[in-house]
Amino acid sequence: MSILFKLCFLVSAASAAKILGVVLTPSYSHQIVFKPLWRELSLRGHQVTTITTHPIKDRRLVNLTEIDLSSFLNQSSQHIKQHIGVAQKSFLQELQHFVITMTGLMDQQLDYAPVKKLINDKEAQFDLLIVEYLWGTPLAFAHRFNCPFIGMLSLDGSNRVYKRIGNPAHSSLYPDQMLPFGNELSLSQRVVSFMYDLAFDVYFEETFAGMERKVVEKHFGSDCPHIPNLSRNISMLFVDSDPIFHHNRPLVPAVVQIGGGSHRSVPKPLPKELQSVLDKATNGFIYFSLGSNVKSEFLPDHTIDLILEVFAELPYTILWKFGEEITNKPNNVIISKWLPQEDVLRHPNIKLFITQGGLQSMDEAIFSHVPMVGIPFFGDQPYNVKKLVNKGLGLELNYQNLEKNHFKETILEVINNPRYRNTIKKLAELAQDQPMTGIEKAVWWTEYVLRHKGAKHLRSPLLDIPWYQYLLLDVIGVLLSVFLVTLFSIVFMMRSLIRLIARSKLVVKFEKKKSS
Structure with missing residues (x-):
């Protein structure tokens, strides 16, 4: 041994x-x-x-x-x-x-x-x-x-x-x-x-x-x-x-x-206080995070105020990843500098994820069957959010011209329309069906x-191989040359034949005139 x-x-x-x-x-x-x-x-x-x-x-x-x-x-x-x-x-x-x-x-x-x-x-x-x-x-x-x-x-x-x-x-x-x-x-x-x-x-x-x-x-x-x-x-x-x-x-x-x-990790228990808050959110809760690069506190004050006005009118608990204190936040809004995102998304009471459109965040939401509202800022985020919308996983908003009623209607549409969550579930099942x-x-x-x-x-x-070979420019050149040579040859032969026929007619005409 x-x-x-x-x-x-x-x-x-x-x-x-x-x-x-x-x-x-x-x-x-x-x-x-x-x-x-x-x-x-x-x-x-x-x-x-x-x-x-x-x-x-x-x-x-x-x-x-x-x-x-x-x-x-x-x-x-x-x-x-x-x-x-x-x-x-x-x-x-x-x-x-x-x-x-x-x-x-x-x-x-x-x-x-x-x-x-x-x-x-x-x-x-x-x-x-x-x-x-x-x-x-x-x-x-x-x-x-x-x-x-x-x-x-x-x-x-x-x-x-x-x-x-x-x-x-x-x-x-x-x-x-x-x-x-x-x-x-x-x-x-x-x-x-x-x-x-x-x-x-x-x-x-x-x-x-x-x-x-x-x-x-x-x-x-x-x-x-x-x-x-x-x-x-x-x-x-x-x-x-x-x-x-x-x-x-x-x-x-x-x-x-x-x-x-x-990149996803194995499920872990939420912190006790957070677990208690989310368990008590019987109407459901919305998770709002702009990721690790774009921080919510970077948003202009008027945009933050508009978002808070909308959240105050919603019948849901709002869990917002925010790095600073908010003095005028509504009672249904809970802020935290850090949140265990994957485990938050796994909670059964979650209704919606508002995200900046980062690929990893979207991946975690898909595998947790959570529909999304995407608010992209830069890099690949607009591209990712367009894909999110095209595949029926959620809707998109523009942070630069955010309007109160439209923001609220978009949130309620994604939460109340079951097609978004159903589409995500089907997509996740397809993505997980692989050998490794x-x-x-x-x-x-x-x-x-x-x-x-x-x-x-x-x-x-x-x-x-050089770029012109990849684009078949040399092959196209050869084929085009052959085509042009062939076309030129045909034209040349046709013109020669026409001239020959014309000459023959002139000869015949001359002979007839001579004989008469």
Whole structure:
């Protein structure tokens, strides 16, 4: 028995790997999808080191080492606060603002002493990098440690991301997540979607890569490959999507969908006081939260007052995630700086979830069968809420022109019309009917990449052909040339034949005239 135990230990030790996880976006919604993966990989014996703004801080995870970047959270929060209440920007302006902000922030994060120490540690080695594939700068860690890498996203991949790994992306079928279009596009929306993708391919991709290049050279040296070249070396991409909520699209083998609740936790009891309040809400309660990035206290005062007026007229208890005291709140409104969202959504008395449209929040509501009213602000939120409405899971409101009667009518419509809850229930049942959970797929494919020291054999052939071949321009050119040559030949032959016939007629006419 002891020999068998030693053999098992040796086998497990041999399969253990050193994994570096890098997620620099200072947002809980971006980090939450990664946490279960770090936990599971460390429990399986792998030595996991993470650079994160939201560390797990679980001493039982002895194989997990975390470099804590939580000190950078305040900067992100201030940027979002400035964004709320300002005139709405175009999606291109928003995108440029996010990239400029994040590029500056990543520069500071890489300058953070523990991160800089890891980068400069000549003894440090890793077998695999798992990195948030939203930004190009962190991909330099793969070059620094000469290891394969897996990209991971807390949302579905954008068209530019899919193009980077050689996955088909069609602007009319799959509009970018920064475009608030949903799935079925009108002609004008298809034109905008095409021009957006074209602008990104021709201008923005190169511009953003140039901005990030300066940061990469500063922290990783001038010998580091350019970001577009680094991004093409990806072994695999994990996207937080599934074919039920997200639009069906063709995927190359290197793309693994881990959506459908991969971040959700096991049910836990609510705090006693909160449990008592919700149990007593016999008419039901509404849960209102704008997520971890957009905070309700960032809303303009007049918007908060309007919301409170509506809540005061509703026959429901309102549970509102709000970071400050509200002096004029109605008796049916309960505020709290923090709430265990998943377990709140699981309570049987819940009637409605008012959300900003974050993907993880919507996912939790779907699996708890809770209809929603979406109030999107920026990023992929308008896109997500459009999907929510198109699939019949709830309705949408615009926070910039919120009107009292419309707000109240929208809430009551979603609560009182059973079709929203019934549709959500059917959708959740479809999403759960699959052979593996998202986290199980992520772990299996992570260890697959480790076993094979990368996954170049899954590389898409689209990465190895020039763009004009992918668009069939050379084939179209050949066919067009053949067509034109054939057409020219036919025209030439017809003209020659006509001339010949004309000459023959002249000869005959001349002969007749001569004989007469």
